[in-house]
Amino acid sequence: xxxxxKDPVSGRWVIITRDYLLKRxxxxxxxxxxxxxxTCPFCPGHEAMxxxxxxxxxxxxxxWSVRVIPxxxxxxxxxxxxxxxxxxxxxxIAGIGAHEIIVETPEHLPQYELEDGEQMFRVLSAYKIRLxxxxxxxxxxxxxxxxxxxxxxxxxxxxxxxxxIAMPVIPxxxxxxxxxxxxxxxxxERCLFCDIISxxxxxxxxxxxxxxxxxxxxxxxxxxxxxxxxxxxDHSSCFTCTEENSLKDLGALLHRVLMGLxxxxxxxxxxxxxxxxxxxxxPRYKQTTIDEDFHWHIEIMPRLTKIAGFEWGSGFYIxxxxxxxxxxxxxxxxx
Amino acid sequence: xxxxxKDPVSGRWVIITRDYLLKRxxxxxxxxxxxxxxTCPFCPGHEAMxxxxxxxxxxxxxxWSVRVIPxxxxxxxxxxxxxxxxxxxxxxIAGIGAHEIIVETPEHLPQYELEDGEQMFRVLSAYKIRLxxxxxxxxxxxxxxxxxxxxxxxxxxxxxxxxxIAMPVIPxxxxxxxxxxxxxxxxxERCLFCDIISxxxxxxxxxxxxxxxxxxxxxxxxxxxxxxxxxxxDHSSCFTCTEENSLKDLGALLHRVLMGLxxxxxxxxxxxxxxxxxxxxxPRYKQTTIDEDFHWHIEIMPRLTKIAGFEWGSGFYIxxxxxxxxxxxxxxxxx
Numbered sequence: 097x098x099x100x101x102k103d104p105v106s107g108r109w110v111i112i113t114r115d116y117l118l119k120r121x122x123x124x125x126x127x128x129x130x131x132x133x134x135t136c137p138f139c140p141g142h143e144a145m146x147x148x149x150x151x152x153x154x155x156x157x158x159x160w161s162v163r164v165i166p167x168x169x170x171x172x173x174x175x176x177x178x179x180x181x182x183x184x185x186x187x188x189i190a191g192i193g194a195h196e197i198i199v200e201t202p203e204h205l206p207q208y209e210l211e212d213g214e215q216m217f218r219v220l221s222a223y224k225i226r227l228x229x230x231x232x233x234x235x236x237x238x239x240x241x242x243x244x245x246x247x248x249x250x251x252x253x254x255x256x257x258x259x260x261i262a263m264p265v266i267p268x269x270x271x272x273x274x275x276x277x278x279x280x281x282x283x284x285e286r287c288l289f290c291d292i293i294s295x296x297x298x299x300x301x302x303x304x305x306x307x308x309x310x311x312x313x314x315x316x317x318x319x320x321x322x323x324x325x326x327x328x329x330d331h332s333s334c335f336t337c338t339e340e341n342s343l344k345d346l347g348a349l350l351h352r353v354l355m356g357l358x359x360x361x362x363x364x365x366x367x368x369x370x371x372x373x374x375x376x377x378x379p380r381y382k383q384t385t386i387d388e389d390f391h392w393h394i395e396i397m398p399r400l401t402k403i404a405g406f407e408w409g410s411g412f413y414i415x416x417x418x419x420x421x422x423x424x425x426x427x428x429x430x431x
Numbered sequence: 432x433x434x435x436x437k438d439p440v441s442g443r444w445v446i447i448t449r450d451y452l453l454k455r456x457x458x459x460x461x462x463x464x465x466x467x468x469x470t471c472p473f474c475p476g477h478e479a480m481x482x483x484x485x486x487x488x489x490x491x492x493x494x495w496s497v498r499v500i501p502x503x504x505x506x507x508x509x510x511x512x513x514x515x516x517x518x519x520x521x522x523x524i525a526g527i528g529a530h531e532i533i534v535e536t537p538e539h540l541p542q543y544e545l546e547d548g549e550q551m552f553r554v555l556s557a558y559k560i561r562l563x564x565x566x567x568x569x570x571x572x573x574x575x576x577x578x579x580x581x582x583x584x585x586x587x588x589x590x591x592x593x594x595x596i597a598m599p600v601i602p603x604x605x606x607x608x609x610x611x612x613x614x615x616x617x618x619x620e621r622c623l624f625c626d627i628i629s630x631x632x633x634x635x636x637x638x639x640x641x642x643x644x645x646x647x648x649x650x651x652x653x654x655x656x657x658x659x660x661x662x663x664x665d666h667s668s669c670f671t672c673t674e675e676n677s678l679k680d681l682g683a684l685l686h687r688v689l690m691g692l693x694x695x696x697x698x699x700x701x702x703x704x705x706x707x708x709x710x711x712x713x714p715r716y717k718q719t720t721i722d723e724d725f726h727w728h729i730e731i732m733p734r735l736t737k738i739a740g741f742e743w744g745s746g747f748y749i750x751x752x753x754x755x756x757x758x759x760x761x762x763x764x765x766x
Contacts, residue, residue, distance in 0.1 A: 103652035104615070104623060105608050110652040110748045171749060184630045186651045242740035250739020259741070267745030273440050280439070288439060295519045316521045317438035317445040369744025397743060404585020405577035406594070408732060409704025410602030413445045414506060 097176060098191030100265065108268055111171050111191060138163075138199045138255035150196060151225060153218045161215065162222045163199040164260075170195035171261060178235055178264045194230055194262040198222050198241075204255050206363065210351055217347030219258070223370065224343065228336045230262040231375045238266045238374045246365025249399045266374050273371060274390060281389035289391030290331050292316075301420045304427040305353060309345045312353050314419035314426070320397045321417035322361060322426065324353060327393040335372035335392040350394070352430055357398060360429035364398040371395065432511060433526030435600065443603055446506050446526060473498075473534045473590035485531060486560060488553045496550065497557045498534040499595075505530035506596060513570055513599045529565055529597040533557050533576075539590050541698065545686055552682030554593070558705065559678065563671045565597040566710045573601045573709045581700025584734045601709050608706060609725060616724035624726030625666050627651075636755045639762040640688060644680045647688050649754035649761070655732045656752035657696060657761065659688060662728040670707035670727045685729070687765055692733060695764035699733040706730065 099112040137145035146165045153162040172193030179190035200219045201210060210216050227239045243258040244251040266274070280288040296303050296313050305312040312326045326349060328342065338346070357364060372392040377384060407413055434447040472480035481500045488497040507528030514525035535554045536546060545551050562574045578593040579586040601609070615623040631638050631648050639659075640647040647661045661684060663677065673681070692699060707727040712719060742748055 101652035103650060103654075104627070105611055106604070107607060107611060108652065108654065108746060108748065110654055110750050112652075112753055113749065113751045114753065183651070184634070185626055240741065240745050242744045244739045250737045261741060261745075263747075267747050269441070269744065269746035272442060272746070276440055276442060291520055292439070299519070315438065316518070317436035317443065317447075319438075319443065319445055367740035367743050369740055371744070395744070397740075402585045403738065404579045405702035405704055405732075406575065406596060408702050409577045409604065409706070409730070410575050410596075411443060411604035411607070412598075412602050413443065414448065415445050416448045418447055418449065 097173060098171060100189040100191055100263075102187040102189075104185060104187070109265055113171065132254060133204055136204055136253070136255050137168075138197075138253065138257060139204050140202045146197075151222065153222065160202065162201070162218045164222055164226055165197050165199065167195040167197050167259065172263060180264075189264055192264055193236060194233075194239075194260065196226060196260040198226070198258040198260065200256040200258060206254070210256065210354065213344075213348030213351040215347075216351040217344045220343050220347050220350070223258070223260070224336050224338065226260050227372070230260075231336070233262070234376065235264055236262045237376055238263055238270060239372075240267065240270075241370040243368050245367070246363075246399070249365035249367045251365075262375075266377075270371055270374065274374075274386065277389040277391070278384065278386075281385055287331055287389055287391050289327060289393065293327060293329060302423045304423040305349060305356075305430055307345050307349050309342045310349050312349060312426075314423040316419060318415055318417075318419045318422065319413035321400050321415055322357060322364075322398045322422045323415075323419075324357070324396040324426070325393050326350065326353065326396070327391060331388075331391060333373040333387045333390040333392060335370060353396065353426075356426050356430040357396070360425050361398055361400070364400055366396060366398045368394055368396040432508060433506060435524040435526055435598075437522040437524075437600075439520060439522070444600055448506065467589060468539055471539055471588070471590050472503075473532075473588065473592060474539050475537045481532075486557065488557065495537065497536070497553045499557055499561055500532050500534065502530040502532050502594065507598060515599075524599050527599055528571060529568075529574075529595065531561060531595040533561070533593040533595065535591040535593060541589070545591065545689065548679075548683030548686040550682075551686040552679045555678050555682050555685070558593070558595070559671050559673065561595055562707070565595075566671070568597070569711070570599055571597045572711055573598055573605060574707075575602065575605075576705040578703050580702070581698075581734070584700035584702050586700075597710075601712075605706055605709065609709075609721065612724040612726070613719065613721075616720055622666055622724055622726050624662060624728065628662060628664060637758045639758040640684060640691075640765055642680050642684050644677045645684050647684060647761075649758040651754060653750055653752075653754045653757065654748035656735050656750055657692060657699075657733045657757045658750075658754075659692070659731040659761070660728055661685065661688065661731070662726060666723075666726060668708040668722045668725040668727060670705060688731065688761075691761050691765035692731070695760050696733060696735070699735055701731060701733045703729055703731040 101110050101112055147168055149165055151164040152160040154160055172191045172195050174194055176190055176192045178192055181188055223241050230239050239262040241260050277288045303311055303313040309328055310326055312324055315325050373386055373390050436445050436447055482503055484500055486499040487495040489495055507526050507530050509529055511525055511527045513527055516523055536550055558576050565574050574597040576595050612623045638646055638648040644663055645661055647659055650660050708721055708725050
């Protein structure tokens with residue numbers, strides 16, 4: 097069982113595994129090749145190469161469009177109790193949780209070329225169904241969906257897939273967002289994200305796509321060139337509450353945005369993450385206004401820049417592309 | 432002039448430059464080669480290739496051992512006023528500050544092989560003198576010393592050098608440390624770092640080097656394999672207050688630690704950062720106990736692992752090496 101350890105100085109949680117990495121890992125990253133089709137564990141016909149399937153989008157002909165499986169090398173494991181305890185002045189939790197793979201399409205294609213918005217809707221449905229299910233495990237506090245595309249973004253297999261990690265603590269980045277949203281709400285009695293969307297829609301220079309239910313924009317203080325956030329226009333703290341017609345709208349938009357990024361930046365490596373409200377809050381957060389003050393969203397981060405000592409040491413980011421310029425380029429690329 | 436922009440959701444500051452990066456940068460990284468000697472701007476005899484020198488460790492024969500120069504491509508510039516203002520609900524500051532290069536040796540050698548502890552002491556003296564000087568600029572709130580070694584750690588030139596960025600805000604990572612140290616002090620009336628050192632010295636399993644004034648250890652919740660922190664055993668919030676004999680002791684230890692990492696991990700790419708107290712505090716921090724509750728230290732981060740969507744999305748880190756095991760390996764490597 098891996099350990100979850102908390103650094104008392106920064107408040108960061110770290111998953112300490114027992115793989116004992118001494119040297120730089122080599123040859124781990126798979127880039128797309130036709131000849132992977134025979135060995136790819138995510139391709140149709142190779143279902144036996146993966147652990148037992150958790151969920152699938154089944155088609156009438158017996159095939160699948162999306163498939164969810166446990167990660168063969170999970171960072172957190174489902175069995176066990178959290179074992180929350182102090183080690184001297186340090187905090188420890190056992191590495192329990194879930195680590196699942198969402199195989200996003202049967203097609204072994206370069207990842208950003210998801211077939212269409214309809215397939216993206218099926219993928220988003222898988223995210224929703226898995227989060228809804230894991231929410232019932234009272235040991236778990238948060239479920240994070242994330243996707244790594246391209247070696248520089250940390251992808252290890254070329255077949256399009258996302259991951260879900262459900263964990264017994266609320267991760268720091270989400271906690272910081274929760275705290276800042278709460279502070280803003282206490283001050284203004286309005287949601288911070290709702291105010292940002294309203295200002296961005298008003299100014300228009302950083303928004304580059306808008307649908308019935310969603311907007312996509314380059315945030316004012318984007319960390320990365322062409323960083324993109326997608327958010328529902330109507331207030332909602334909870335991705336899993338999204339209705340089908342809204343999810344279809346999101347699928348179409350996410351597909352268009354990823355195609356736009358791919359076109360504008362020649363298929364860049366990227367990550368995206370889904371920030372929704374926690375499954376449950378620790379006792380001290382119980383009386384919170386979280387459903388009023390938090391707003392779920394997707395953060396897409398093209399990985400064109402390197403992170404060095406300055407960023408690690410300061411928490412600053414250096415972004416060589418003005419968000420207004422990025423929005424302009426993406427607006428053109430999406431037509 | 433670059434912009435400093437603050438993200439209201441995360442509290443992160445971002446430096447937005449106007450370089451307009453559209454594609455992945457190419458061929459920027461210089462790895463060590465003998466034939467760079469003719470063109471390296473940091474080598475002796477090429478002083479005219481750099482902007483005007485700010486400081487040097489001068490030798491009696493007219494040569495230099497350490498040299499500080501302005502960065503030719505500064506992220507922040509010294510001229511101008513901070514221009515702190517709101518842009519709608521966002522926060523903006525003009526990109527003023529200082530961006531200096533500390534050329535750590537006249538020798539064009541692979542960086543980790545700093546000649547000896549005595550040279551490291553001269554380098555640390557340069558850090559101290561430059562921070563002391565920049566502290567007098569009342570527009571600036573923080574000075575961060577950092578070093579990138581190896582392409583994977585973001586180094587662009589092979590000649591051994593560190594950087595100093597002085598800025599008009601306190602960076603988030605330092606602010607988080609300040610806040611957590613203050614909270615701990617309010618609770619215990621003791622410095623958090625002093626308590627950590629005392630516990631680590633007591634347990635002994637994560638400490639791998641100790642001198643008259645300093646200890647080096649693998650932190651309980653290390654983010655990176657073989658992450659190492661070095662800290663003065665006696666409480667001090669302020670690196671620039673360090674006396675000469677203590678700085679010599681630190682020079683010798685830092686040299687031994689870097690040599691140990693190099694031996695154990697075959698010259699890994701790494702970053703280190705120096706976290707000392709801010710130059711000045713914003714008005715709301717004025718009555719703080721910062722000199723009692725904060726403790727300066729150096730964080731060394733070997734870069735053996737890749738950071739992917741999970742880390743970006745959560746603020747979690749995944750570390751495949753137990754800190755206790757890392758300490759054991761480094762203890763052996765330093766003999």
